[in-house]
Amino acid sequence: NAGVMQNPRHLVRRRGQEARLRCSPMKGHSHVYWYRQLPEEGLKFMVYLQKENIIDESGMPKERFSAEFPKEGPSILRIQQVVRGDSAAYFCASSPRTGGSYNEQFFGPGTRLTVL
Amino acid sequence: DQQVKQNSPSLSVQEGRISILNCDYTNSMFDYFLWYKKYPAEGPTFLISISSIKDKNEDGRFTVFLNKSAKHLSLHIVPSQPGDSAVYFCAANPREAGTALIFGKGTTLSVSS
Numbered sequence: 001n002a003g004v005m006q007n008p009r010h011l012v013r014r015r016g017q018e019a020r021l022r023c024s025p026m027k028g029h030s031h032v033y034w035y036r037q038l039p040e041e042g043l044k045f046m047v048y049l050q051k052e053n054i055i056d057e058s059g060m061p062k063e064r065f066s067a068e069f070p071k072e073g074p075s076i077l078r079i080q081q082v083v084r085g086d087s088a089a090y091f092c093a094s095s096p097r098t099g100g101s102y103n104e105q106f107f108g109p110g111t112r113l114t115v116l
Numbered sequence: 117d118q119q120v121k122q123n124s125p126s127l128s129v130q131e132g133r134i135s136i137l138n139c140d141y142t143n144s145m146f147d148y149f150l151w152y153k154k155y156p157a158e159g160p161t162f163l164i165s166i167s168s169i170k171d172k173n174e175d176g177r178f179t180v181f182l183n184k185s186a187k188h189l190s191l192h193i194v195p196s197q198p199g200d201s202a203v204y205f206c207a208a209n210p211r212e213a214g215t216a217l218i219f220g221k222g223t224t225l226s227v228s229s
Binding site: 043093 | 150165215216
């Protein structure tokens, strides 16, 4: 399967715990985006990363949320001290190196986070 | 304030007929528009896109129309099939590749046989 991979697919946490969501982009893709979808809403951009760099984190909450995309391994979205309002579907997307024309983003299956 | 709006939460169509999904936007700086299709418990799948320098793009049963003066785009599916039943998201990109997509809330299409 050469698509974007996310794990876990479902994650249950109690309030105050930490959640770690992982994303492996498609082979050859160096750009990773994280989006969040709340119930009855569209996808909302959170953060855009390239290898070892955060390019745009304008959609990321200022506290408790962080993201990384190390040189080796998957991208990680980390939520500390989760609250019930963090319950949502978190989608990762990847795109290949930019080349002047638009590159569509390919989405993974998502991680559904439930905070009890 | 929503920059990309899909005002119809749902649409029901009979198999074989045309489905028309609508999308309005407010930012005239958007230069690329995309439609994604999403099944339950899956990620969005890219369907079709259009650049702001065009007014129409066609791919098989799917055609996207762009009316820049009205800041409106639509997705036409002809003929509709039961397998088309899904949530359709309109998305816009304000600059060249590498920046975030701005999504509408989606329209749920139900195609009955």
